[in-house]
Amino acid sequence: MGQVVALTGQVGGAKLVDGLYRLRGKDLAAVVNTGDDYEHLTLSFSPDIDTVLYVLAGIASAAAPWEPAGESHALFATLKAFGGPDRLALGDRALAAPLLRSAWLAEGRRLTEITLDFCRQLGIGARVLPMSDDQVRTHVLTEDGAVTFQEYFTTLACEPAVRGFQYAGADAAMLTPEVSNVLDAEDLEAVVICPANPYHTIRPILEVPGMRELLRKRGAPVIAVTPIVGGKALKGSAGKMMRELRHEASARRVALEYLRLIDGFVIDAEDAASAEDVRASGIEVLVANTVMRTLEDRSALARAVLAFAQTIRDRRLQEA
C-alpha cells in the first residue's frame, strides 16, 4: 500500500480524514485549507487545521468536533467582564492552539513546522499540512459587498446572498516543501478530496499556484467525495451558496466544480440517480453511504474511497 493524500477542511472533511487515518496511519497526509484562517485578539486562528487535529488526536467533542471535548468558557466570561468583544464565543481549550501558534509564528517558525509539531505532541502519526505557509484569505462577495469568510460566517451568520469568492493572497502563496513531497511521493496511491464546501474549503487549496499540477503529477487517481446529499449540505452553507450562485444545489454540480481535476466522484446512495450524468462528464462514479454518523461510518467510507481508487488504477493498467 502506498501514500494517501487528503485535501480537507470543515467537519465532514475531518471525519473522512479520520477514517483514512484509521486505515493508513502514518501513510496519510492531510493538506488542509487555511483560507478561513483569521486573527482575533492578536491570536492566529486556523479553524480547519485545529478541527483535523482534535479529531485525529481523539480529543474532539463528538457534537462539535471543531472544539475539544468538555469545553468550558471561563476565560471568555472574564474577557467579557473586562469589556472584551463578545461576538465570538471563545472556548478555554480551543484557545490553546491559537495561542501557541501565535507565539511560535512570532518566533519566526513556519505554520507547517508548528502544525507538524502539534501532530507529534498529540501523538498523531499522520502528517497534517497547511496548504501553504503564506497567508490566503477567502473573501465572500455578497450582494452587500465583500467580506472575509469569518465575517460572513460569524458576524453575518451566512445570511447575505453570495455572488462569488476571492482568494486574497493566493497568487503569491507558495507550495511548501512538505506538501510538494507528499504529492510527489513515488508510491502515491490516491488523492482524496474530502466532503467539504467546494468554494471556501477545497477551492482555496487548489488556488495555491502549482497545486493542481502537483495533484496530477504522479498520476494517482484523484477522487472527490460529495458534500451534498439530496440537494443539501450535511453541514454548512454549501447548498445555499450553490443556489445563490445560480447553480443547481446537487452532488452532480459539485462534480463539475472539480472537472478536469478528478478521476472519480463518490455520491451518496440517495443521489444514485445522478450517477449517469456525472459519468457523462468523463468522471467515474461510486455510489456509497457518504453520511458519517459513527466512527465505523468514517472507516467504511474511507475503505470504499480507497477501493474505488484501486479500481480506477486497475482499469488503467488493463487499458495500458
Place this chain on the structure above:
Amino acid sequence: MGQVVALTGQVGGAKLVDGLYRLRGKDLAAVVNTGDDYEHLTLSFSPDIDTVLYVLAGIASAAAPWEPAGESHALFATLKAFGGPDRLALGDRALAAPLLRSAWLAEGRRLTEITLDFCRQLGIGARVLPMSDDQVRTHVLTEDGAVTFQEYFTTLACEPAVRGFQYAGADAAMLTPEVSNVLDAEDLEAVVICPANPYHTIRPILEVPGMRELLRKRGAPVIAVTPIVGGKALKGSAGKMMRELRHEASARRVALEYLRLIDGFVIDAEDAASAEDVRASGIEVLVANTVMRTLEDRSALARAVLAFAQTIRDRRLQEA
C-alpha cells in the same frame, strides 16, 4: 475630605488599596508598579495591575488574590498537550486581562487608557493607574548574574542571593497625564505607600523621572506602611532580599529606604520597640495592626493610616 493616592503592588498592597477604596471610593487613585510586567506567549502580563483590579472588583480569590476566584486551568492543560511551555501555570480567568490588554496595546492604545477602561467595565470607581505607559523592567542582580524579576520569581524560585536591582527603561519612562493629575490635585490629602517589596514593587514607581518631586509637590503627607513584621515579609521575599543586600531585615530598615520621601511610617504593634529609632530619622511613626487577614482589617488599617496623615497635617497647621 480630599483625594488619596496609593503607590502599590503585590497582595499586601492590593489589600490596603481595597481598604482605602472602601473608605474613599472614587476619591482614591492607585499608582501601580509595572516593573514586574512581562511578555509570555506574546501576551502582556501586568501582575500588579491585575491583582489590584481583581481585589477592587471583588472577583479575587481569597486564598490567591493574584487570580480571579474559582480559577480553572483548561486552556493550560490543552496548551501542554500541544507542546506548549509548562513552567508557568496559566489560569483560564487570569488570561483574560492579558489577552485583551495585548490586543488593545496592538491597536495603539495606552496602558493607562486600557486599565481605566477595565476599571469602568468592572465597576471600580477608583482610578487604577500604571506608573507609566512606557516599559520599565526590573532586573534582579543575583550572585549568578542579572535576570528579569519574572525569571527570578518563576524560573529561579527566588533562590539566588540578591546583590542589587536595575530598572531597565526607567530613565526614559514618562509620567502619564493621569498620574500627574492625581498627584497635582489641589485637594490631595495623603499619599500612601502600601506594604509591598521596597525594591521591586515601590522603587520602580519612584524611579520614573519626576515621580519623587511630584509626590511631594502638593505637600500632602506621604505615609509608608511596613511590609516587614517581626523581621519577616508577610508575603514574598522582601526579608530574604534585605538580608542578602546586607541590610537588617526589619521595618526600621524599610523606613530608611524611604528617607527624605516620607513624613510618616506605620509599623506593626509587634515592632513597637523600633518606633523611637525611626523617629530619630525625622520620620513620624504610627504603631498599628498592619496584618490584614480580614476585610475589616483592610478598612481598619486604611482608617488608621488616613487618621495618621490627618494628625501630621494638623500638627503642621499648628506649627505654621
